[in-house]
Amino acid sequence: MKSLILSLAALSMMAVATAQNKMVVYQSDFGLKDGAVSEMKGVAMGVSADLKLFDLTHEIPAYNIWDAAYRLQQTVPYWPQGTVFVSVVDPGVGTSRKSVVLLTKTGQFIVTPDNGTLTLVAESQGIAGIREIDERLNRRKDSKASYTFHGRDVYSYTAARLAAGVIRFEEVGPLLPKQEVVSIPYQKAELHGAELVGTIPVLDVQYGNVWTNIPGELFQQLHVTFGDVLRIKILHQGKTVYSGEMPYVSTFGAVAVGKPLAYLNSLLQVSFALNQGDFAATYKVASGGDWQVEVTKK
Amino acid sequence: MKSLILSLAALSMMAVATAQNKMVVYQSDFGLKDGAVSEMKGVAMGVSADLKLFDLTHEIPAYNIWDAAYRLQQTVPYWPQGTVFVSVVDPGVGTSRKSVVLLTKTGQFIVTPDNGTLTLVAESQGIAGIREIDERLNRRKDSKASYTFHGRDVYSYTAARLAAGVIRFEEVGPLLPKQEVVSIPYQKAELHGAELVGTIPVLDVQYGNVWTNIPGELFQQLHVTFGDVLRIKILHQGKTVYSGEMPYVSTFGAVAVGKPLAYLNSLLQVSFALNQGDFAATYKVASGGDWQVEVTKK
């Protein structure tokens, strides 16, 4: 009976694994000023002219694995099952960090160094399987002499072959025995009596809005409705950086230009902004595990 | 007889409306540093894997509706009939501004908040029809709880369905009764005796060239030929910022490096530049309705 269950699980995984849709989405800290991203894409299009290539972002701050993890979690759920992501933020290139492909429970693949990049997406989407890339099979021909561009020679090449159906997920390489990813520790969102606490995982950099990791469902437990005023405190390494009051609103236009407001962002997480202003720059707020937010109802 | 004319008009509109070509072109003020653009594209590719997605720009200055309007006018004419544009510069998200789809007389669709973004392209390409998006039908499933990302859940989703032929233009929602767009007032180009006046709608930001809204046809009325010298005055809120002379040339190389010149830009509008220099930075010239230019022949 156990073997039957295993077989069904294996069949189920194969069904997901064969759903590749020819789409590849790239993320890196390479920027767009040189040829690196285009080299990766050229290698992919050399694998199959049928592929459709997209970008998540190439403006991840250099070596910032946390940011790479955050952007994946933010974006992966909106892409169809079978999409293959490539994420190359790889300060440890050439060290013993593993090169892996994660298959999420929602059916997306992520090709990346296993250096913390998968921390958040593995939590939110779930792990259906994780395999270490066997570079003897999955490495661009004639690339042995190059020590530094795994993004092109291993990650983009493997992603392209997987997306195009040249290889199946099973052919990436061996399953990692523990089926877990390397994770970066971070402060989770929690309700302490009438106070919500959490961190600032990321800024909405284009506008300077502050995004917390406090989900809408937890926020509901404060029994707040639109127009109610919140007391917000933001701390960095235990020191208060901002303290103030602002209404919880459904639209930025509900407060005057330049005034603060609290809202649920597109990920349905508690966020703070100045209407048509830059909250983060005005109050010198940044993101990362050493930032803390406290939210109470007035 | 009148009903026959109406029927022919309706048939003609349907013919245009069914010419969608699977191309979607995105514009926003989101920047490329986070996952927002990629979320929009993921939703579109989930609608149809046959779509071809492109970018106009995502570097519109935050909340700058005028710039969004200008970029559409600049770009739309060069794309094939049936192309669907998505423009999301939306400071009034959540207020009463309408979400619309414009069908131009030249056969392109533009999906956008009707907040002034359509000012210039409606003038230059003409309005074949404008419909308000019926969000009961044209909104991504399971997106009700999100208040802030219409770009993804309404605009990109509707654009993708329209471009892929899942819906026809008629299925976007009801025709706006007045068939007109929300327009931003601005100074038009005019000839006053021997003097041309106009505004600076935009800078050629990459090079610092100054583009006016004075078209080549109006400029012809000064009877200027290549090599003739022009007197140029540039004013901001009525105060002179630049005053000087420069030749009208067919190529930047016609003047020495660093010298000023007047030319017709790729939109065939009168423009000013320094050969291999930055006119706007050198003379602190910017763009917008409160800038005025005066051009006379020496």
Next chain:
Amino acid sequence: MKSLILSLAALSMMAVATAQNKMVVYQSDFGLKDGAVSEMKGVAMGVSADLKLFDLTHEIPAYNIWDAAYRLQQTVPYWPQGTVFVSVVDPGVGTSRKSVVLLTKTGQFIVTPDNGTLTLVAESQGIAGIREIDERLNRRKDSKASYTFHGRDVYSYTAARLAAGVIRFEEVGPLLPKQEVVSIPYQKAELHGAELVGTIPVLDVQYGNVWTNIPGELFQQLHVTFGDVLRIKILHQGKTVYSGEMPYVSTFGAVAVGKPLAYLNSLLQVSFALNQGDFAATYKVASGGDWQVEVTKK
């Protein structure tokens, strides 16, 4: 016998020339803030809806032909045979510089002003043929009145028609009689006794790593193995800017954070970096023909 050889050469060239693969890759100094890149792409998609459009970079520093040449050399080899590149860095637009299409010996096409942009790629990939664009045949209809946007009206239009198979390479225009490109002079890498000399053709701008033009094969002649220490001197216009020692390593992680290292970059050229730091900014090193590097084994 001679005519037979010529015929075979002609046949061989035709075979390469007809291998267009519908892929077009764009490079320019236009930036991504305005509509110029999108106008070029719209024109291409109007030629054929089957084209697949990609970007190399649009962040070439304004008017920097050397950088354009470098990025092409870096990227072209990784794209499939038949790919058509468009490179528009064109300070001499409107002067007598020729508009050409280069067919490399490796089967890629490059559509560009012949102003030095082809210097490096012609050397590294070889010249199979170079033709001047006949603008009477290969220019967008109704574009005669525009003097300044050859990128859209000539280069992208011609590239699209070539990539889509609307025209063959022979129909671009006449072969240039000398079959050579306009070249920018630069210092080549050489071994002087026990000392390697070369230049800094480019920086790895995103990370501040310094890339030289000294190839791995030449570097081998110093008989260096991983862990050996090198003496590096960097000079600008003959004046020493940096002088120091660093190990030659296979991975950045082989030295402590912030420490210098020498490595072979993804082009297998000798390069210098600070582990997780910015070598170029720290020591004020830039790129160009007036920079010199000297490398010896300690």
